[in-house]
Amino acid sequence: MSEYFDKSPRSCQECQCMSPLFCLLNPEELNYVDANKIHVEFKAGETIKKQGTFMSHVLSVNNGLAKVYIEGLDGRLAILRIVKATSFIGGPGIYFDQRHHYSITALTDASVCFINLQVFKDVLKGNHTFAEEFLKDFSRDVLAVYNRLIYLTQKQMPGRMADALLYLYDEIFKQVKFPMILSRFELAELSAMSRESAVKILRDFHREGLVKISDHEIVILDVDALRKISRVG
Amino acid sequence: MSEYFDKSPRSCQECQCMSPLFCLLNPEELNYVDANKIHVEFKAGETIKKQGTFMSHVLSVNNGLAKVYIEGLDGRLAILRIVKATSFIGGPGIYFDQRHHYSITALTDASVCFINLQVFKDVLKGNHTFAEEFLKDFSRDVLAVYNRLIYLTQKQMPGRMADALLYLYDEIFKQVKFPMILSRFELAELSAMSRESAVKILRDFHREGLVKISDHEIVILDVDALRKISRVG
DNA sequence: ACGCAAAATTGACATATATCAATGTTTGAC
DNA sequence: GTCAAACATTGATATATGTCAATTTTGCGT
Numbered sequence A, B: 001m002s003e004y005f006d007k008s009p010r011s012c013q014e015c016q017c018m019s020p021l022f023c024l025l026n027p028e029e030l031n032y033v034d035a036n037k038i039h040v041e042f043k044a045g046e047t048i049k050k051q052g053t054f055m056s057h058v059l060s061v062n063n064g065l066a067k068v069y070i071e072g073l074d075g076r077l078a079i080l081r082i083v084k085a086t087s088f089i090g091g092p093g094i095y096f097d098q099r100h101h102y103s104i105t106a107l108t109d110a111s112v113c114f115i116n117l118q119v120f121k122d123v124l125k126g127n128h129t130f131a132e133e134f135l136k137d138f139s140r141d142v143l144a145v146y147n148r149l150i151y152l153t154q155k156q157m158p159g160r161m162a163d164a165l166l167y168l169y170d171e172i173f174k175q176v177k178f179p180m181i182l183s184r185f186e187l188a189e190l191s192a193m194s195r196e197s198a199v200k201i202l203r204d205f206h207r208e209g210l211v212k213i214s215d216h217e218i219v220i221l222d223v224d225a226l227r228k229i230s231r232v233g
Numbered sequence C: 001a002c003g004c005a006a007a008a009t010t011g012a013c014a015t016a017t018a019t020c021a022a023t024g025t026t027t028g029a030c
Numbered sequence D: 001g002t003c004a005a006a007c008a009t010t011g012a013t014a015t016a017t018g019t020c021a022a023t024t025t026t027g028c029g030t
Helices: A004-007 A020-024 A027-035 A117-126 A128-155 A159-172 A182-189 A195-207 A223-232 B002-006 B020-023 B027-036 B117-126 B128-154 B155-173 B182-189 B197-205 B221-230
Strands: A037-042 A047-049 A056-061 A065-071 A077-084 A087-089 A103-106 A110-116 A177-179 A210-214 A215-220 B038-044 B048-049 B059-064 B065-071 B075-083 B087-089 B103-106 B110-115 B177-179 B209-216 B217-220
Touching: A004 B059, A004 B217, A020 A128, A027 A037, A027 A117, A027 A128, A037 A056, A056 A117, A065 A110, A065 B128, A077 A087, A077 A128, A077 A159, A077 B128, A110 A117, A128 A159, A128 B065, A128 B075, A128 B128, A128 B197, A159 A177, A159 A182, A159 A195, A159 A215, A182 A195, A195 A210, B002 B020, B020 B128, B027 B038, B027 B117, B038 B059, B059 B117, B065 B110, B075 B087, B075 B128, B075 B155, B075 B182, B117 B128, B128 B155, B155 B182, B155 B197, B155 B217, B155 B221, B182 B197, B197 B209
Parallel strands: none
Antiparallel strands: A037 A110, A047 A103, A056 A087, A056 A110, A065 A077, A065 A103, A177 A215, A210 A215, B038 B110, B048 B103, B059 B087, B059 B110, B065 B075, B065 B103, B177 B217, B209 B217
């Protein structure tokens, strides 16, 4: 029961897990956000947001990891990116049509704040530094999608899988040994190939001594070789 | 010689070719933009902006058609979209790193205004309606890239080519008979396949009576069948 | 009208990739 | 601990797609 009450919202003022974006708010603005946010804990595997639904709130991931993905044709998923704490998640729906254009699912237990969209827009309207930083964040995400578009359409499978692994290394964990938060199938969804192809490529990487996968852990043994495969395509 | 002088900038106030975005400016703001813009005429085939260069200005296409494309791996191009009059072209570089992240080349003779980036930002800062509409525009572009990501990675070649043709019909010309502004090679770049594959698919479409291509013109004979191919993938 | 260069076309072939079916392995619920 | 369900693996095979090389067509400058 005490656990239940632990889940009650902390105030934003004392929160150490806030997305850096919100550090640009003055106390008054932060109060306004604080009064209009909801804090929710998710278990690994739970859906945080479903593509297509009305965007009543924007999100801030305070803790844990989640996958952001588009539900494409015939239910096939395309994982866009992995988000870690602390990240703001908005998306093109904020100003376009107030809908979520991707789904988000927790990969680990995760703690997420939902900030009322209108309140977010109000604050954005009144604080130009905040608005610029938001735009910068958004633009960075857009650029990442451009890059994915290129490498998913112009590289072959080994290059795409190398990119997926290097992405986890460079952007998410920043160390060569990290937990396998994604199943083979999800790695396939991240690199736009079939599950079986993903398995085969990973086996090849393993045989060539580039990576070691065991016990829910992956170790990248030869970063340079992976980068070369990524480059060659 | 008189032609040379025709190219001198008209004032934005009397311009009928302005991107709708700029209609949201008040006279004072429009004057400010007018005083800080450059108007240039391009011939078909000329490069309007080159990916990677410093973004000193944002663009407004007043007349003509242009292709917006990313220069990917080994010089392979991915055409993102076709722009027609009247369109604003900014991109993620505005707020991220002040660089152009795609190249733009004129497909027909084209008339383009270059608006000083700082001036654009100033106006955006001071006019919230303008800012919101800009964001809406930007978000629409982003969504289009999401869709491209899905259909380029999850559809097979016939579906992708059908999408390319339907894009020209639905978004650009809005009639089933339109000039072939894109070469076969460029159609291939728009649908992420090799030039030869594009030729073969188009031949198939032609044999099946879906399209007719001749004399620099394309006629879509069976829109519904194309839509079906697009759906099936 | 001529001839050159670029673009388009073709079919044969090589390669990349998905699919299928069968099997093995892990995980979590009871 | 057992069982079922999900996940992972494998090799065989089918399909999609790219590449190559040869040829034809088109566009354009003189």
